[in-house]
Amino acid sequence: MLDVKTFHMDSFIPMPYEEALSPRLKLAQDKLQNGSGQGGEFTGWVHLPRNYDQAEYARIKAAAAKIRKNSKALVVIGIGGSYLGARGVVECLQSPNYNLKKKDTPNLYFVGNALSSDAMGEVMDLIDGVDFSVNVISKSGTTTEPAVAFRFFRNLLEERYGREGARERIFATTDRLKGALKSLADSEGWETFVVPDDIGGRYSVLTAVGLLPIAVSGVDIDALMRGAASMMDQCAVPGYECPAWRYAAARYQLYRDGRAVEILGCFDPAFRMMAEWWKQLFGESEGKEGKGLFPASVEFTADLHSMGQYIQQGKRLMFETIVRFGSSARQLNVPEDAEDGDGLNFLAGRSMDFIRDKATEGTLLAHTEGGVPNLIVEAGERNAETLGQLIYFFEYACGLSGYLLDVNPFDQPGVEAYKKNMFALLGKPGYEAQKSELEAKLQK
Numbered sequence: 001m002l003d004v005k006t007f008h009m010d011s012f013i014p015m016p017y018e019e020a021l022s023p024r025l026k027l028a029q030d031k032l033q034n035g036s037g038q039g040g041e042f043t044g045w046v047h048l049p050r051n052y053d054q055a056e057y058a059r060i061k062a063a064a065a066k067i068r069k070n071s072k073a074l075v076v077i078g079i080g081g082s083y084l085g086a087r088g089v090v091e092c093l094q095s096p097n098y099n100l101k102k103k104d105t106p107n108l109y110f111v112g113n114a115l116s117s118d119a120m121g122e123v124m125d126l127i128d129g130v131d132f133s134v135n136v137i138s139k140s141g142t143t144t145e146p147a148v149a150f151r152f153f154r155n156l157l158e159e160r161y162g163r164e165g166a167r168e169r170i171f172a173t174t175d176r177l178k179g180a181l182k183s184l185a186d187s188e189g190w191e192t193f194v195v196p197d198d199i200g201g202r203y204s205v206l207t208a209v210g211l212l213p214i215a216v217s218g219v220d221i222d223a224l225m226r227g228a229a230s231m232m233d234q235c236a237v238p239g240y241e242c243p244a245w246r247y248a249a250a251r252y253q254l255y256r257d258g259r260a261v262e263i264l265g266c267f268d269p270a271f272r273m274m275a276e277w278w279k280q281l282f283g284e285s286e287g288k289e290g291k292g293l294f295p296a297s298v299e300f301t302a303d304l305h306s307m308g309q310y311i312q313q314g315k316r317l318m319f320e321t322i323v324r325f326g327s328s329a330r331q332l333n334v335p336e337d338a339e340d341g342d343g344l345n346f347l348a349g350r351s352m353d354f355i356r357d358k359a360t361e362g363t364l365l366a367h368t369e370g371g372v373p374n375l376i377v378e379a380g381e382r383n384a385e386t387l388g389q390l391i392y393f394f395e396y397a398c399g400l401s402g403y404l405l406d407v408n409p410f411d412q413p414g415v416e417a418y419k420k421n422m423f424a425l426l427g428k429p430g431y432e433a434q435k436s437e438l439e440a441k442l443q444k
């Protein structure tokens with residue numbers, strides 16, 4: 001079972017903070033469980049792993065099977081919470097090289113998460129002559145990046161398969177009732193899946209938003225949900241037995257003690273996109289009203305040869321949270337070399353996991369001695385069930401953390417600022433007044 005540990009925390013925070021924080025965590029817990037805190041109307045994810053639409057879940061599996069049968073590629077269109085979780089899970093459990101592997105499941109291409117003509121054009125080239133389907137995901141149904149990308153890929157589908165044929169290949173995941181995507185889907189007869197009203201984008205990976213692309217890749221979504229449900233049960237009981245309490249308390253105490261940055265690190269490169277998901281989760285949930293830890297991420301050991309220098313000796317503003325996985329699925333041992341020209345025979349016969357674990361321990365000691373506190377999340381073996389636990393654990397800890405900071409962990413008002421400017425500068429109807437004002441500022 002997932003566990004959270006602190007590493008030599010007493011050299012940074014000598015006082016026992018857990019007991020003092022307990023009443024505040026209990027309040028935060030009640031707010032999450034009852035939906036009675038700020039943004040409480042967006043706490044549907046709290047009970048989701050045991051309380052989801054079974055009929056829709058069955059449709060997700062059926063749609064995934066259909067896509068696997070008639071497509072060699074699935075283009076997943078979405079941004080932020082509408083793509084990071086799915087990509088994170090697929091890369092973590094299947095591989096960051098998923099598309100390059102020999103397999104009987106479709107390639108997944110994630111688009112609509114940028115405004116790069118080259119990046120999108122490349123995916124168009126990659127699916128040229130390949131049977132494909134599209135899963136367009138947008139809760140609001142109006143986000144510019146995915147909406148623009150969808151125009152291109154819908155055109156491609158309709159050119160290739162005709163409007164009727166395209167209908168069999170477009171899957172829209174959006175609001176139950178409102179938004180441009182929902183209206184389009186209804187009028188065109190595309191199959192739709194729902195982003196529940198009470199679940200915001202960054203908490204939606206265990207809804208159709210994440211589950212459909214994840215299921216298409218062949219990940220066992222039953223196991224993912226089972227893991228999340230077991231963590232949900234653990235988190236429902238208030239107290240420090242709950243790992244989310246331990247994590248939320250430690251990181252909050254470090255924040256109060258002056259730490260401004262939390263770096264999430266993992267010694268497995270497959271975790272890179274899960275760390276991106278985590279950054280969005282915590283960054284959008286906590287970073288408001290001038291508060292919050294800045295979430296950053298590193299991939300070890302690669303980043304020990306770049307960011308490691310700053311972590312060890314740069315400005316002392318961060319702490320680290322290390323996600324540790326157990327044994328690798330594949331065991332590789334260092335080969336013996338009779339000549340030992342590289343002097344590595346002291347490692348001959350040792351497993352890569354052994355070397356990784358020693359590197360982890362060495363890094364924990366070095367960074368701690370360099371003045372960087374470390375928290376450890378022991379995640380167990382890397383599989384669908386443990387990843388389901390980890391996802392729910394981070395979501396719950398994030399909700400608790402937001403309430404400890406006294407912010408609304410479920411809104412993202414700051415995201416609107418760039419959008420308004422972009423719409424005005426692009427000449428979107430309704431933004432005429434701001435356009436000339438912004439253009440004048442750009443000239444200064």
Ligand code: PA5
Binds near residue numbers: 079142
């Ligand atoms: O967490 C969030 O709410 C955001 O990151 C959204 O997921 C993102 O902006 C995409 O929004 P939408 O799904 O409405 O297109």
